[in-house]
Amino acid sequence: MIDHLPPDDAALAHRYAHPFADGRAFVRANMISSLDGSATAAGRSGGLGGDGDRRVFRVLREQADVVLVGAATVRDEDYGTPEHPALAIVTRGEVAHTPRLYPADGAEPLVYSGGGSSVDLREVLADLYRRGFRRVLAEGGPGVLGALLADGLVDELCLTVAPMLVGGDGRRIVTGPDLPTEHWRRLQILGDDEGYLYTRWAR
Template sequence: MHESPQNDVEQTTDADLALRPLAAAGDPVRLADAYAYPPGGPWLRANMIASVDGAAARDDRAGGLGNETDRRLLSLLRGLADVVIVGAGTVRAEGYGPVRPGPGGWEKLRADRPPVPPLAIVSRRLDLDLDAPVFTDADPAARTILLTTRTAPPGRVRAAAERAEVIVAGEDRLDFAAAVAELVARGHERLLCEGGPRVLAQVVATGVLDEMCLTVSPMLLSGGAFRILNGPAVPVPPRLRLAAAYQDDEDFLFLRYVRRG
């Protein structure tokens, strides 16, 4: 779609999305293939966006940094995933509803899987509107999941269990390693984390992140916005390897890093 700005993006599916490799002038890369999950076991990737100066939000929303290409890539990554992990704060700030298929549907991406992946919402206290569409409008084959802790109020746990599948992992803070293991045990081996920054910081600190997909938005914002990770410094920072870099015609960069080793 980057070859002709006049192309109607709604006529193509997420499986057809393509971008130009950053360091080459060759043919566009079909991202459904470039971002395919590796075979042979569970894999947790994160997808985030930041401005050139590192801000992870504009006007308190990550969506304020993106463009149509970034939104289409987000849709593609969701279509490839078995489950989408997101923090309760991000659900509220970004106005999340259930995952919906991208333009043209996801039949090419999902094969014999449910038509959409479920959301797995991280909420320590379960202080969410359980009558919100993110629960009530979820596809029955992709019921919303709540990832919570043993210190969650028992009454909220019981109420949440009527609207969602509840997974308890950890005492006062979510044990992400245990939560991921529970999701994998339910068949969700291709995991996508959409943050926000506090959740992603915990994922990284736990050591369960395999891949970081980062969109660099060509903006300079300044101000006090969070970075894509918002938490204590990681004692031993994980080293990443740049696996791919792409760009579009609006100078957005799409970087894919994987964990070394």
């Protein structure tokens, strides 16, 4: 059964209420994919989005305490540091100090660097929890999401399916090692008049 995307933002927020977990951060991932499995169009995930997807994106951020994202996605999608939620960046190197990321009158992002090696994402999540960030929204990219999934750290996946074919060699929403072929539990499927599907899945 596919329900229609609620036109009211309060009702939409109710459908996407971010769960909590006892004693640890609850990790929700949010991604978008084309019908042929690409996570980008013309090199950016924003190229796949529509009005409804932007509403869901905004509501998911409102529900979260912190957004967790990889440095490559920050660069490719031209991220800025939002007033809410906080922004945490995972990188193997350095993050460029752009005005959007380091505004003169705003909060700076948290940066977790592996110094050329992999970042221990369990330690990242533990540190975020110690800082009071209980609800984590992982926005990619595919490498970060793959690493989180490989370590069993994703509790819920929100996946928008865009009604378009893009071809090319765009990456999927997940890259990295093979993952266990476990079945995820479907929580909901919403749709809109543009043909987008908004799905939620739990481990």
